[in-house]
Amino acid sequence: MEALIALSVGLLTACGIYLLLRGRTFPVVLGITLLSYAVNLFLFVMGRLSIGVPAILEPNRADYADPLPQALVLTAIVIGFGMTAFVVVLALRARADLGNDHVDGREP
Amino acid sequence: MRRLAGLWKFMPQTGLLAMIAAAAMAGVPLLNGFLSKEMFFEKTVYMATFEESTWLLPVLATIAGALAVAYSLRFIHDVFFNGTPTDLPRTPHDPSRWMLVPVEVLVVICIAVGILPSLTFGPLLGVAVGAVLQGPAPDYSLKVWHGFTPALGMSMLALAGGALIYAIRQPLFRWHEKLFGRIDARALFEGFERALLWSSRALDQLIHRRSLQFMLVVLISAALVMLARGFWGMPITGSATLLPIDPVSTSAAICLAAGAIGTVVWHRQRWTALVMLSVVGLIIALAFVKLSAPDLALTQLSVEMVTIVLLLLALHFLPKQTPRESSLPRKLRDLLLALLGGGATGLLTWAVLTRPYDSISGWMLENSVPGGGGTNVVNVILVDFRGFDTLGEITVLAIAAIGIYMMLRDLRLDVPLTDDQGRPWSSDVNPLILATFSRLLLPLALMVAVFIFLRGHNLPGGGFIAGLIISVALVMQYLANGIAWTKLRLSGELHPLIGLGLLLATATGLGSWYFGYPFLTSTHGHLHLPVIGDLELASVMLFDLGVMMVVIGITLVILIRLGRIGLVQRRVAIDDSDLKR
Structure with missing residues (x-):
């Protein structure tokens, strides 16, 4: 299972970086989204993998999924949306004011 | 200052204030400078009793004290006494009342703190120390006379040494002229500054090319270099016991890979890429379900929906296709960086996951019901x-x-x-x-x-x-x-x-x-x-x-x-x- 997660994080990062390096705004936004998936998954598994373990407290149990990375990643997901939205609107504004959708604001 | 002399006759009030302030700086007893200097000396002696090699510290502190005495003496004697002024353009006089008041306030504080430290300064110091240390202050004694201590001796030595340095200043000046006379400090400083500015400008021109893509390449490469430097030579696999792989998870991972690769392959057909991207988001939400994180799964699922709606809306205003404009070498360069970056994070994840781990969440699990309800x-x-x-x-x-x-x-x-x-x-x-x-x-x-x-x-x-x-x-x-x-x-x-x-x-x-x-x-x-x-x-x-x-x-x-x-x-x-x- 650990190998599967590590491969997924690696693949998401690789795809994210490739798209991040494209020249037009929309692929860059896609790349940022993929990268944030990778980062969230990476942060989440820092609490190690736990399958079939309760996340809610129950009487007379000692093994739980680690709640701390979960709490951190929960806000990270929402903030990630805020950031994606900001970049998307920035891209729209840049296209409106500069007349093209290249990341440098001018056609190559 | 080299042209000033004998101002005492013209500016007696300023002269008096300057003398008290300079004496405080030199560490003359019954002024505040004496207290701080004595504390400083005491600490250096205290350090020296711990380690033998730190005997240098009290000696250097005393020399520094003597130099402070010497420059204070030079300031007072050269400016206010030492003959009469010669080629001053106008007759000097004391500044107006209001310009003297701030100096007077400070000088009065110097004297008050110097004579009655525990009454004037003690309470303020207690509050400040408490705020810095976030707890009770350690024992300290704030008074003028501590008896005959090494620190008092060092103070007296510094005063005497300073007076001596001032007395033999002419031979010292000549000696300095002979040794360092040819070196122009200003030219050195300016040359150094010019070289620094030139090199930073050159570096800026090298990196800062008004191209986001190029700067991202620099950024990602730098991150990779630092990652490799930090983790080089570490064993990759740790000793933790691993969880078994089940067929459902494998198929989910294959879907995730297909979605991610599909997003990259079809990123020119933007609608298709968006559909591919949403596959990835859904699989991530499912992964959170599998890995016992229901809160995260719910959040990811609902964020996924608003993200896709947002990107659809944005796509309405953007071109629906991306033009082909990257050259083959550039694509290969980006692919290499992407593979390196992905490989590095994948290995890092693997390295962390295979190592045993001790969570700090125990306290939170124990106190969640009694403390947070x-x-x-x-x-x-x-x-x-x-x-x-x-x-x-x-x-x-x-x-x-x-x-x-x-x-x-x-x-x-x-x-x-x-x-x-x-x-x-x-x-x-x-x-x-x-x-x-x-x-x-x-x-x-x-x-x-x-x-x-x-x-x-x-x-x-x-x-x-x-x-x-x-x-x-x-x-x-x-x-x-x-x-x-x-x-x-x-x-x-x-x-x-x-x-x-x-x-x-x-x-x-x-x-x-x-x-x-x-x-x-x-x-x-x-x-x-x-x-x-x-x-x-x-x-x-x-x-x-x-x-x-x-x-x-x-x-x-x-x-x-x-x-x-x-x-x-x-x-x-x-x-x-x-x-x-």
């Missing part, structure tokens, strides 16, 4: 244990929302009337079945949101998720019924919700001050209602309500304003005075 530890951490973090995070969200709001104001975008293959967009904006069902679903969706919000403290849910569900429910109304229809029924602007939510969360935190507890302290209790039953009420529920309002505000502000721009631009005739503004 909730069995959903993730939510208790968010709104209670780490409530300050969450407050900061919703503040960041609010700032992003303000930025978005401002960028969307007066935004003029050309909206194509046809799609990229020349087909006109359908004029049937609101399909009947979707519209009818969305209206039926709204109360149900809102009820689910309230349910998720109320149970959030004990079961998966909470403010973030409830806010996202409400947003999705309302966005669905806009999508299915059109903006004008929805706006008639949901009047009022939504962006004040962001500020109100932030205010509510902050006010909940401030409320605990009223009861004499630190910021954001929580309390909880039970409320028994007929029919509904036992309700767990916690003060953090108000905080969570604030979080929910901020989340609803930011999501709807972005999506609805973007949607409205499209409507205005397509000049759909809608009888809505607000839209004609």
Whole structure:
């Protein structure tokens, strides 16, 4: 299972970086989204993998999924949306004011 | 200063004040400088008794003290005495009353602190030390006479040494001239400064090429180099026992890989890429379910929906296809960087996951019920244990929302009337079945949101998720019924919700001050209602309500304003005075 997660994080990062390096705004936004998936998954598994373990407290149990990375990643997901939205609107504004959708604001 | 001399005759008041201040700086007894210098000397002696090699410290401190005495003496003697002034352009005189007052105040403080330190300065020092150390201050004695201590001896030695240095200054000046006379410090300094500026400009020109792509390449490469340097030579696989791989997870991972690779392969056909991207988001949500994180799965699922709607809306205003413009070498370079970056993070993840680990969450698991009054530890951490973090995070969200709001104001975008293959967009904006069902679903969706919000403290849910569900429910109304229809029924602007939510969360935190507890302290209790039953009420529920309002505000502000721009631009005739503004 650990190998599967590590491969997924690696693949998401690789795809994210490739798209991040494209020249037009929309692929860059896609790349940022993929990268944030990778980062969230990476942060989440820092609490190690736990399958079939309760996340809610129950009487007379000692093994739980680690709640701390979960709490951190929960806000990270929402903030990630805020950031994606900001970049998307920035891209729209840049296209409106500069007349093209290249990341440098001018056609190559 | 080399031209000044004998000013005592013209400026006696200034001279007196300067003499006291200079004496304080030199560390003359009964002035404040003596106290601080004695403390400093005492510490160096204290250090020297610990380690033999630090005997140098008291010696250097005494020499430094002597130099301070010498320059103070030189200042006073050269300026105010030492003959008469020769070639001054005008006759000097004392400055006006008001210019002397600040100096007088400081000199009076010098004397008062120097003579009665524990009465004047003691209380202030106690408060400052307590604030810095966050606890009781260590033992210290603040008085002028400590008896014959090594520090007193060093003070006296420094005074005498300083006087001696001043007395033999002429031979010292000559010696200095002979040794360093040819070296021009200013030229050295300026040359060094020029070289520094030149090299930074050269580095700037090398890296800063007004191209985001190039700078990102530099950034990612630098990150990779640092990663490799930090982890080079470490064993990759650790000793922890691994979990078995099951077929379902493998197929999910294959779907994820297909989605991610599909997004890259089809990134020119932007609609297709978006569909591929949504596959990845869904698999991530499923992974959270599998890995015992129901809260994260709920959040990821609802964020996924609003993200895809947002990207669809954005795509409406952007070109539907990306032109082919990257050359082959550039593609290969990017591919190499991507593979290196992906490989590095993959290896890092593997290295961490295969190592045993000791969580710090034990305290939170133990105190969640007695301290926070909730069995959903993730939510208790968010709104209670780490409530300050969450407050900061919703503040960041609010700032992003303000930025978005401002960028969307007066935004003029050309909206194509046809799609990229020349087909006109359908004029049937609101399909009947979707519209009818969305209206039926709204109360149900809102009820689910309230349910998720109320149970959030004990079961998966909470403010973030409830806010996202409400947003999705309302966005669905806009999508299915059109903006004008929805706006008639949901009047009022939504962006004040962001500020109100932030205010509510902050006010909940401030409320605990009223009861004499630190910021954001929580309390909880039970409320028994007929029919509904036992309700767990916690003060953090108000905080969570604030979080929910901020989340609803930011999501709807972005999506609805973007949607409205499209409507205005397509000049759909809608009888809505607000839209004609």
